[in-house]
Amino acid sequence: MGKPVLYSYWRSSCSWRVRIALQLKKIDFEYRAVHLLNNGGEQFKEDYVALNPMKELPTLCIDGHTLTQSIAIIEYLEDAHAESGARLLPDDAGAKAEVRALTHMISSDIQPVQNLRVLKRFMGEFDTPEVKDAKKMEWGKWAIETGFDGLEKALERTAGVFCFGDSVTMADLALIPQVYNAERFGVNMASYPTISRVAKALEVLPEFKAAHPSAMPDAQ
Amino acid sequence: MGKPVLYSYWRSSCSWRVRIALQLKKIDFEYRAVHLLNNGGEQFKEDYVALNPMKELPTLCIDGHTLTQSIAIIEYLEDAHAESGARLLPDDAGAKAEVRALTHMISSDIQPVQNLRVLKRFMGEFDTPEVKDAKKMEWGKWAIETGFDGLEKALERTAGVFCFGDSVTMADLALIPQVYNAERFGVNMASYPTISRVAKALEVLPEFKAAHPSAMPDAQ
Numbered sequence: 001m002g003k004p005v006l007y008s009y010w011r012s013s014c015s016w017r018v019r020i021a022l023q024l025k026k027i028d029f030e031y032r033a034v035h036l037l038n039n040g041g042e043q044f045k046e047d048y049v050a051l052n053p054m055k056e057l058p059t060l061c062i063d064g065h066t067l068t069q070s071i072a073i074i075e076y077l078e079d080a081h082a083e084s085g086a087r088l089l090p091d092d093a094g095a096k097a098e099v100r101a102l103t104h105m106i107s108s109d110i111q112p113v114q115n116l117r118v119l120k121r122f123m124g125e126f127d128t129p130e131v132k133d134a135k136k137m138e139w140g141k142w143a144i145e146t147g148f149d150g151l152e153k154a155l156e157r158t159a160g161v162f163c164f165g166d167s168v169t170m171a172d173l174a175l176i177p178q179v180y181n182a183e184r185f186g187v188n189m190a191s192y193p194t195i196s197r198v199a200k201a202l203e204v205l206p207e208f209k210a211a212h213p214s215a216m217p218d219a220q
Numbered sequence: 221m222g223k224p225v226l227y228s229y230w231r232s233s234c235s236w237r238v239r240i241a242l243q244l245k246k247i248d249f250e251y252r253a254v255h256l257l258n259n260g261g262e263q264f265k266e267d268y269v270a271l272n273p274m275k276e277l278p279t280l281c282i283d284g285h286t287l288t289q290s291i292a293i294i295e296y297l298e299d300a301h302a303e304s305g306a307r308l309l310p311d312d313a314g315a316k317a318e319v320r321a322l323t324h325m326i327s328s329d330i331q332p333v334q335n336l337r338v339l340k341r342f343m344g345e346f347d348t349p350e351v352k353d354a355k356k357m358e359w360g361k362w363a364i365e366t367g368f369d370g371l372e373k374a375l376e377r378t379a380g381v382f383c384f385g386d387s388v389t390m391a392d393l394a395l396i397p398q399v400y401n402a403e404r405f406g407v408n409m410a411s412y413p414t415i416s417r418v419a420k421a422l423e424v425l426p427e428f429k430a431a432h433p434s435a436m437p438d439a440q
Binding site: 049053054055056063064065067068069071072073075076079080093094096097098100101103104105107108109111112113117118121122125135139142146147150151153154 | 269273274275276283284285287288289291292293295296299300313314316317318320321323324325327328329331332333337338341342345355359362366367370371373374
């Protein structure tokens with residue numbers, strides 16, 4: 001069926017999660033850049049919307065499927081490529097539920113509230129570019145700090161070297177892009193010692209380095 | 221280990237998803253109401269935050285675990301109670317990925333952007349109660365319509381009687397509370413014929429009736 005194709009944007013958090021998963025699963029793929037800002041947003045172009053009706057990144061074409069939604073894609077890689085590379089979820093149902101909960105705290109509670117679409121809508125309430133920009137930073141910081149306050153407490157219970165014990169799991173794939181966004185929005189990471197410690201342990205891993213925005217062909 | 225305990229609020233979308241899952245899985249449970257508005261929000265009380273560090277509903281105590289995040293909880297019920305009641309995910313990995321993607325379109329892209337916490341933050345930008353209320357309605361309608369535009373297109377491909385073919389899946393558990401919210405925010409459902417048709421097929425099922433907000437002990 002040919003090489004898997006990932007539609008991605010270098011700085012898209014959700015694309016980044018899937019890039020890490022593909023690295024950890026040792027799945028080779030072709031990278032196709034979709035620019036979220038140029039030409040009014042390439043995710044709105046008809047041929048891309050045919051693949052991804054939500055007009056979002058990422059989309060992964062693999063094994064004859066066209067898959068959307070980053071966490072659903074990662075779950076697919078875990079289901080269909082269980083024996084390839086690392087496992088991203090523990091076997092035990094209770095442990096699996098904890099990893100999924102940590103993941104969704106980020107992928108449902110934090111990231112969607114500070115994504116580009118929502119920021120643009122929020123900025124639409126204000127007049128001047130200066131105020132728009134200040135309000136955007138305020139909103140993003142608020143969204144991430146509200147979420148990190150809870151996530152930090154959750155990780156105090158579950159983290160070892162990584163988010164859940166000492167093996168990399170799906171939760172770590174969600175954490176790293178969120179910490180990058182936190183830094184962009186000026187979140188004081190000193191308030192989140194566990195999140196910071198886990199992020200430091202993750203960012204030196206070769207699979208995480210290979211998936212970093214700065215390593216993408218469309219990085220600016 | 222005693223009867224499972226669900227911490228819920230009658231009108232909470234995320235609690236509602238889990239209530240439907242428990243009904244479909246035929247798992248008897250004790251209902252504990254957490255009022256999201258009274259006393260400044262009971263989800264912020266210390267003893268509840270000890271269970272749920274994100275200060276959100278639902279929390280399910282089951283099989284000795286304290287589980288949070290509605291979709292992670294539903295996945296747990298599917299993993300650990302596979303033989304009880306209905307299956308909520310198909311067996312095939314590709315089909316499972318499609319059901320998860322439909323689910324996350326709602327649970328990650330739509331609901332989090334129009335939930336109480338975000339609406340309150342947005343309303344904080346405006347002065348009078350009248351403007352706050354009008355802006356809240358505008359925002360919620362925008363968030364749901366943007367998401368439903370994509371979801372409708374996705375469902376055109378996947379839906380049979382229900383969201384994915386002719387069996388109830390996890391995606392249907394997310395859909396029903398979202399349609400209820402759409403109606404609260406004045407979304408014109410005539411623009412979404414597939415979503416409307418599936419919702420109509422679901423709402424008459426006994427398990428969905430039993431989980432409806434109006435059937436909850438804390439309904440107002």
